[in-house]
Amino acid sequence: MLIHPTVDRLRALGLAAMADTFVELQNNPEAAEMPHADWLGLLVDREITARDNRRLTRRLSSAKLRQAATIENVDYRTARGLDRSLFQNLVTCQWIREANHLVIVGPTGTGKSWLACALGNKACRDGFSVLYKRAPRLFADLAQARGEGRLARLIAALERVNLLILDDWGPEPLTADQRRDLLEIVDDRYDKGSLLITSQVPVSQWHAMTLAAIDRLVHHATILEMNVDSYRRKAAVDKARGAGRPPTRATIKGSS
Structure with a gap:
């Protein structure tokens, strides 16, 4: 079976995660025993997960x-x-x-x-x-x-x-x-x-x-x-007391 043309077409369609998973399965001898439906399901799941992760990364960056x-x-x-x-x-x-x-x-x-x-x-x-x-x-x-x-x-x-x-x-x-x-x-x-x-x-x-x-x-x-x-502030005070010294103003300063 020709692998590279299929992988290239998947990447051309913007399905990079699916292409990577296809190569991974093809190189895994145990994957040969998997039904075709399971192959397809895994390819789709990996692509969806990758896209969700990219969208999350963009949302966190924009936030x-x-x-x-x-x-x-x-x-x-x-x-x-x-x-x-x-x-x-x-x-x-x-x-x-x-x-x-x-x-x-x-x-x-x-x-x-x-x-x-x-x-x-x-x-x-x-x-x-x-x-x-x-x-x-x-x-x-x-x-x-x-x-x-x-x-x-x-x-x-x-x-x-x-x-x-x-x-x-x-x-x-x-x-x-x-x-x-x-x-x-x-x-x-x-x-x-x-x-x-x-x-x-x-x-x-x-x-x-x-x-x-x-x-x-x-x-x-x-x-x-x-x-x-x-x-x-409380944690800083407790730490200062545990060290045997009184808390200074700098020690207990907090921020919101």
Whole structure:
């Protein structure tokens, strides 16, 4: 049987994984005993798996997640106020399918950004498009786009993302342009896409956001509160005490 022409045709059709599997089976003496239907099934499975992996790689690259976090590495034993049952429900990504929102609030160092990236990673694995942005950077990008006359294109691009992660929402007051941009982003995603916001500021104190944007966001949002001291700070303090020295300011400093 001529192998190379078949392999070349498979590659010409963009079926590289199928071509590689065909060569692998042809060089495996045990594969000669397999029924033709099993050969075909294995070829198709390998091609589908390869394509799924390539799509996942593209989604993760486009997401630009800040941290390489995964839900499998979440440590529920750490005392940081994480509601296990609630988080496991979020891991199903049903809230994204229903175009709902998620707000993670808590003190600095409780792992809000890490959890957001872990959920973003899971969303990519479940086939959703994701984009991670720190809040200050997003507003800077919007301001630059406005000055360059491409604001509408940027907001349209944000609208097409299934899950937009807005990390490190701060207490700083917004300018008039920022309030308008935020309202438009939230309004565009109403019943069409999901927002995940992390913040040190309780939702009740989001006075800098327009009331209309708050109403649209909170109406379809789950609030995940982490009302404990920084677990990284606690770990640093425990480590310092174990070493027989008092913790210094640098030692106990945490980050979100």
